[in-house]
Amino acid sequence: MVDALTALLAGLLNQLRPLSSDVCPGGWAWAVSMLGIGVGLLPTAGTVGVAIRRKRIGSRYGVGESVGLVSAGVLTAGLLPLLAFTAIGEVFATAAAGERVPGLSRSALRTMGTTVCLVGSQDTYLGRGTVAAAFDPSRPVRFGVAVLLLAIVPLLAALLVAAQARLALRRGPSWPARFFWLPVLALTVLTARTPAGSTQHLWIGVAAGALLGIVLTAMVGAPSREVVRRSLAPPPAAPAPAGQRIGSRPGPAGGTPGIADRLAERFAGRAPEPVVALPRRTAAGQPRPLLAATPGGPVPGAAPPPPAQRAHPPTLVAGPVPAPVRGARFRLIRRLGAGGFGRVWLAHDARSGQTVALKAAHAPDPETEQRVQREAAALAAVRHPNCIRIHDLVHASSDPGLDGLEGLVIVMEYVEGSPLGQLVHERGPLDDVSAARVWSGIAGALHAAHQRGVLHRDIKPANVIVDPNGLAHLIDFGIARRTGDVTLTAAGFVLGTPDFLAPEVAGGAPATPASDGWQLAATVSYALTGHPPRGAHPDAVSGLRAAATGAKLTHLPRRSAHMSLLKATLRTEPSRRPDLPSTRRSLDEWLRRNGVPVDGPVTTGLIRR
Secondary structure: OHHHHHHHHHHHHHHHHHHOOOOOOOHHHHHHHHHHHHHHOHHHHHHHHHHHHHHHHOOOOOHHHHHHHHHHHHHHHHHHHHHHHHHHHHHHHHHHOOOOOOOOOHHHHHHHOOEEEOOEEHHHHHHOOEHHHHOOOOOHHHHHHHHHHHHHHHHHHHHHHHHHHHHHOOOOOOHHHHHHHHHHHHHHHHOOOOEHHHHHHHHHHHHHHHHHHHHHHHHHOOOOHHHHHHHHOOOOOOOOOOOOOOOOOOOHHHOOOOHHHHHHHHHHOOOOOOOOOOOOEOOOOOEOOOOOOOOOOOOOOOOOOOHHHOOOOOOOOOOOOOOOOOOOOEEEEEEEEEOOOOEEEEEEEOOOOEEEEEEEOOOOOHHHHHHHHHHHHHHHOOOOOOEOOEEEEEEHHHOHHHEOEOOEEEEEEOOOOEEHHHHHHHHOOOOHHHHHHHHHHHHHHHHHHHHOOEEOOOOOHHHEEEOOOOOEEEOOOOOOEEOOOOOHHHHOOOOOOHHHOOHHHHOOOOOOHHHHHHHHHHHHHHHHHOOOOOOOOOOHHHHHHHHHOOOOOOOOOOOOOOHHHHHHHOOOOHHHOOOHHHHHHHHHHHHHHOOOOOOOOOOOOOOOO
16 A cells, blocks of 8 residues: 555656756755645645534534544544655655656656755655754754754644634534644654655645645634534423423423523523623723722722712612511511522521521422522532621521511521622723632632532622622522532523523533633623623523524623633633632732732722723
């Protein structure tokens, strides 16, 4: 096989020689470079094939698709180019030894012996001395040429092939790209025994072919967003048996609904984070102050707001306040709000003498009670200053003061303050110092939860409360679950807020610490801009589709010291994101470098961006 390939390539070189120039180092050398362009297009054949295939399979790779992608890279970017390098080197090594070359006539062999310039005869220049021997520091000129043509040019070719592979893998996981550019780099080692002259000219052509390949791969285009969405949707569930429980929701025409449709009802009534369009500076050019708009007053050190912009408590009173009940432990004060899995009341706990927050389930069914117990156990295991504490878990029927509530009730620490989203909406985006403090503190709380096996899964500006002292608190583990618990997607729901949902979770994958980290970074990006990183969406379905397809991050802060860290943490591939401890160290080091305390309050005007 190798002899047949050597004869074929020798014939091609003989055909290309008349088309090349006879200038130094000769027509045969430039014919090798021209043939190298074809070798450089071999990986392009693989990337074009991958791009065409992905127009059908989208962005989820099964075992068969993964094997095909890896095989395409190894074959077209590694094995076939290696055979070409070896066979072409054999042509000129045989000619330099004075032996007959299959595929070449005697007259063609005689032309190889001509001397064009100072390099000597072409067969000697192209066929003698190996790649390994060319890196000889005692011969500076030869060593410099070897570094340029046998190290730098191959590295450039590998980068160009990597760009091709990333183009072919747009709107999907990019891990198969490494099986294209790594084989190209491996050629620099695997060709160590081939003749240096022919290998150098081949690399020149390979780099040119790889550059052309970028254009060819880009012309194929990316898979449509609809194909990507369909590929990321979970497989249809088996039809429910007779006597299906109340609450299950069949899709259109009795089929299983798509992932976006299953979320539509879940988020139809959500209160989206408000879009902020406030000026970053006053007319005098000074930074706009940001206060913690809380019932307890402003953050220390911040200027008071104008009278028309005084903060108000972020509470909602629903109906008359229940009167105290004799002998009751709890006295309800007012309703603070309600979420998808709980109703929250402000109450007084006579046993501890403290004001607490009580969270009760919407419906007293076994599934909800199991969920409340899991949430209570999860929160009780976490100890961190930036995370709310849980005090107790009681049943509503056990206390007369809880009359009107049903099921299990979680007794939690009450954090007096305002949601981060409200602060940004009323006072404008945060500066880099405040954003770093929020990010670092909540990252620490999340990491403490992850160490206990607890995932939050719904991090957003509304779930970060800034207290009167300027400390950020992570609240509402209402959809928290322990690692290893049965995922709630099994019941037909994916939980989280679409505008702040990690791409892999929107696509149906289970939540992970990396997805919590993505949601926290999205929340910080909102705090810096007043917009979710993918922009606001009018309904849950469009927001979920944007998340599942890895839509472009169009609303990142234009000027921020945290831009590079935000981009890294908001990557589509979870494995490429920095973990929470690394993120926190980077933020704390940045704060110290700028001479500000790490644990200072959330305020503005410390560093001007």
